[in-house]
Amino acid sequence: MYSVIYKRLISVFLLISAGALAFLYFFFLSYSNSLKEEKRAQSKYISEVGIGIIESFYILASRGEVSVEDAQTLAMNALESATFGENGYYWINSGDGVLLMQPYTPERVGTNQIDWVDSNGAQVFRDFIGKAKNGGGWVSYSWPKPHSALEYPKISYISYFKPWDWALGTGIYLDDMLENIHRIILKASGALLLSFISFVVLVLLLVNYFVRQLEDVAIRDPLTNLYTKRFLGEILPTIINRRQRDKDNLLAIIFLDIDHFKSINDRFGHKCGDEVLAKVANVMVDNVRSNDYCVRFGGEEFVIVGFFENEEAAFNCAERVRRKTSRLKFKHNHIAFEITISAGVAINDENESFQEALSRADEKLYHAKHSGRNTVVV
Numbered sequence: 001m002y003s004v005i006y007k008r009l010i011s012v013f014l015l016i017s018a019g020a021l022a023f024l025y026f027f028f029l030s031y032s033n034s035l036k037e038e039k040r041a042q043s044k045y046i047s048e049v050g051i052g053i054i055e056s057f058y059i060l061a062s063r064g065e066v067s068v069e070d071a072q073t074l075a076m077n078a079l080e081s082a083t084f085g086e087n088g089y090y091w092i093n094s095g096d097g098v099l100l101m102q103p104y105t106p107e108r109v110g111t112n113q114i115d116w117v118d119s120n121g122a123q124v125f126r127d128f129i130g131k132a133k134n135g136g137g138w139v140s141y142s143w144p145k146p147h148s149a150l151e152y153p154k155i156s157y158i159s160y161f162k163p164w165d166w167a168l169g170t171g172i173y174l175d176d177m178l179e180n181i182h183r184i185i186l187k188a189s190g191a192l193l194l195s196f197i198s199f200v201v202l203v204l205l206l207v208n209y210f211v212r213q214l215e216d217v218a219i220r221d222p223l224t225n226l227y228t229k230r231f232l233g234e235i236l237p238t239i240i241n242r243r244q245r246d247k248d249n250l251l252a253i254i255f256l257d258i259d260h261f262k263s264i265n266d267r268f269g270h271k272c273g274d275e276v277l278a279k280v281a282n283v284m285v286d287n288v289r290s291n292d293y294c295v296r297f298g299g300e301e302f303v304i305v306g307f308f309e310n311e312e313a314a315f316n317c318a319e320r321v322r323r324k325t326s327r328l329k330f331k332h333n334h335i336a337f338e339i340t341i342s343a344g345v346a347i348n349d350e351n352e353s354f355q356e357a358l359s360r361a362d363e364k365l366y367h368a369k370h371s372g373r374n375t376v377v378v
Ligand SMILES: Nc1nc2c(ncn2[C@@H]2O[C@H](COP(=O)(O)OP(=O)(O)OP(=O)(O)O)[C@@H](O)[C@H]2O)c(=O)[nH]1
Pocket: 223, 257, 258, 259, 260, 261, 262, 263, 265, 269, 270, 271, 272, 273, 274, 277, 298, 299, 300, 369
């Protein structure tokens, strides 16, 4: 029964794991898309900040505080030194395609780039100017990275400053952006995966704990901690199997019953009766071998199922339990009392069923009761 629970648990675990992986995959896609959008928005914002800087110098020139030429130089100097993120920078070209400022390709500055085409044949500056004059927008193209001659795919936002006929651009190299995004996502996915694994491990530990508790409830009697009658039924095939294999030993059933137990309950109360039951159970467990079974069969009836060399050894075991029980000392409300048990022993050979042998042990217990109690009958 419990292996079925475990198998189902494993299936549920695999199902949850598949769900979690699918979730991570979709999380990766949607998070990476939203990060891309965010990067683009950042780039647009940076471009607008650049226009704001140009505007502030334009105002100085309008007020006559500096000449237009100086204002433009100051604006270009300010923007030239502003870098952001990985490989992020500003550049400016005029409305007819002359590159006015570009921090990493000084050789092109002052030259007209209107006919320059990138490695894919795109007329990049025409696109820049077109977008800029139409209120600003994105242009995809390829451009060398700072300190490199190789062209890399790039996406730039171009803004236009009409009073000076300037197109201002800023952009992100796609590989930088993706590397950045992957790094962020890897961290986020790692954290998610770790939390998920911790959660699953915790759930499995809890389920395992409760399954074990359930197992114990079904196997053990809570008052005496002995095996239950139901459990005896479950392990009977194992016991019979061993009886068939173990030719050196005999399977014995010892039926035990506390004498006049009702009067203990009546005189000292049910709680005191429970204590007596628990103590007798302890005596049983302490006087059998570890692979024998001590079972609480009914109210104050117990059964020991074990393998012994011969009938005498089984009798001796029952006799030991009887003797040690009779030596137990109890006290309730300053009244000391002792108890005794009676027992019947039956050997279960291959010619009879376990149930038949159990009934015989019960009959012998009956004889023990009728021959004065506190005795063992074989
Ligand atoms: N305290 C306690 N009493 C129980 C429990 N289960 C059964 N009993 C009581 O055990 C008593 C058994 O009484 P009887 O069957 O008359 O047997 P007895 O008094 O031991 O008499 P003999 O077996 O003939 O010696 C009943 O009073 C039950 O109520 C239990 O879990 N706790």
